[in-house]
Amino acid sequence: MIKSYLATDIGHVRKDNEDASAILPRHAFVVADGMGGHAGGGTASQILVHSVRQYIDDFGDRALQEDDLAQAILAANRDILATAFEKPALRGMGTTAVLLALDKEKARWAHVGDSRLYLLRAGKLRQVTRDHSLVEELVCNGTITEEEARVHPRKNILTRAVGVEVAPKVDSGSFALADGDRFLLCTDGLTNMVEDVEIQNLMQNTGDVAHALVQKALAAGGHDNVTALVVAIDGA
Numbered sequence: 066m067i068k069s070y071l072a073t074d075i076g077h078v079r080k081d082n083e084d085a086s087a088i089l090p091r092h093a094f095v096v097a098d099g100m101g102g103h104a105g106g107g108t109a110s111q112i113l114v115h116s117v118r119q120y121i122d123d124f125g126d127r128a129l130q131e132d133d134l135a136q137a138i139l140a141a142n143r144d145i146l147a148t149a150f151e152k153p154a155l156r157g158m159g160t161t162a163v164l165l166a167l168d169k170e171k172a173r174w175a176h177v178g179d180s181r182l183y184l185l186r187a188g189k190l191r192q193v194t195r196d197h198s199l200v201e202e203l204v205c206n207g208t209i210t211e212e213e214a215r216v217h218p219r220k221n222i223l224t225r226a227v228g229v230e231v232a233p234k235v236d237s238g239s240f241a242l243a244d245g246d247r248f249l250l251c252t253d254g255l256t257n258m259v260e261d262v263e264i265q266n267l268m269q270n271t272g273d274v275a276h277a278l279v280q281k282a283l284a285a286g287g288h289d290n291v292t293a294l295v296v297a298i299d300g301a
């Protein structure tokens with residue numbers, strides 16, 4: 066049995082919630098974090114969720130594979146570019162994307178940007194995706210530490226996003242499910258405000274963990290829009 070919980074909040078600072086998210090058919094899940102001036106960011110993330118939903122709706126009976134999730138993101142990429150072309154005020158908008166799809170045996174995921182997928186297994190939280198951000202590159206090449214990355218002044222700079230170039234590179238992967246697995250898809254409004262160890266602690270609880278995670282981010286300051294989508298395999 067698969068249970069899912071979705072929570073989002075504008076936060077205490079921003080005027081709009083530019084995060085978008087959905088629990089989709091076929092045990093698929095999506096979270097997006099829009100960027101770009103004026104209404105652009107919120108438009109890009111909403112187009113992404115809409116396009117991904119349409120892609121999955123139109124998919125037929127074949128099981129969703131890893132590459133299908135990447136293709137869904139690329140379809141959204143085309144839709145965002147087309148909208149920006151038609152409406153000059155929206156040019157420069159873009160969005161992150163993280164997708165998860167589950168069947169009886171496997172988890173499959175795809176992502177672009179710094180929205181994240183985490184897996185809680187046997188009580189331990191593991192970050193499945195690696196951010197496409199400047200600070201992640203600086204951590205990888207040893208220029209700065211993980212601790213320095215958390216407070217880096219340019220931590221918002223993404224190295225990849227959806228809707229800003231013709232063919233963005235999409236990362237994807239898959240792995241076998243284990244009983245009791247729990248997944249978290251979230252935006253940086255959560256991970257910038259709440260440490261991984263606190264996320265791990267909250268993820269052990271049953272019930273609407275997504276709401277609890279968002280409340281934690283708000284209590285910590287809520288500097289950004291915050292979205293958490295939690296998927297539990299055991300139905301807890």
Ligand code: CA
Nearest residue numbers: 098253254289
């Ligand atoms: Ca954000």
